[in-house]
Amino acid sequence: MEKVSLEVGRVSINNITKEDPKRIISMAFPFDGDDIEVMRLSRIVSVKEKVLLPLPNVDNQRYYARLFSIQILKNGNRIERTIIEAAGNIGAAGNISSQVKLAAEKIVSVMLEKSMTSAFFPAYAFLSAPIMPIRCYIADSFGMFYLKTVPDINVRNIRILDSDNLLFTEGNRVMKIKVNDAINNRWQLSGIVYKEKGDILFLDRVQNNRVIATGDDFIVSIDLSSPSTSTALNHKEQAPHAFLRLKEFTAAVGGNKISLTPAFSR
Secondary structure, X not given: OOOOOEEEEEEOHHHXXXXXXXXXXXXXXXXXXXXXXXXXXXXXXXXXXXXXOOOOOOOHHHEEEEEEEEEEEEEOOEEEEEEEEXXXXXXXXXOOXXXXXXXXXXXXXXXXHOOOOEEEOOOOOOOOOOOOOEEEEEEOOXXXXXXXXXXXXOOEEEEXXXXXXEEEEEOOEEEEEEHHHHHOOOHHHOEEEEEOOOOOOEEOOOEOXXXXXXXXXXXXXXXXXXXXXXXXXXXOOOOOOHHHHHOOHHHHEEOOEEOOHHHHOO
């Protein structure tokens, strides 16, 4: 089989619809030009292959913005909410760049064609103090250009739990909130689902009623039906982009069984 590699190239916003979101691991917006710098896999690979891929170094100061994730909450074929995570170029009103909004809107169209409800582009975001602070944005059914910034900068890693609820992180806690409360900025009505010893830097998508969280020195699989029985996952390697690896761990989680050893074999 063809050896997988990482490809880095520039793509115009109009041509981003030709990309497969499942292959993209990074989307950055350089100061020099109107294109998007995309890092993608040469092909879709297995979990074991992806977690062992080395990532090149990057100078974040070359970019005015990054797009880290897009999630869609649907009612049938109708989009009810869109949630994105992005960084950089935030004005006084807390608005993200129109270029980022346009790119996200076009990716949403591809996600709808492929029946995807989430897409993550996490490379280089795993920093406790990132150069560009990451913010969450929520749009209603009127579309991406009606994105509203979540005013609390401490609200991070918003993830869709189900049609009525969201998860998010706040420091060392995983929180749960009703969608309507989030839309109306009633974040104080959220409840604690899980608490860690250190700040949670990344929260994975929810699968099989579990979600995996990571910080500087921990990886934990949280059983949402019984958070007190959540499982700490020992990992042999520490890397600045560990949650790119973490993002794929859920594929090895099924029911109450967790198997991570193959991911670290060489």
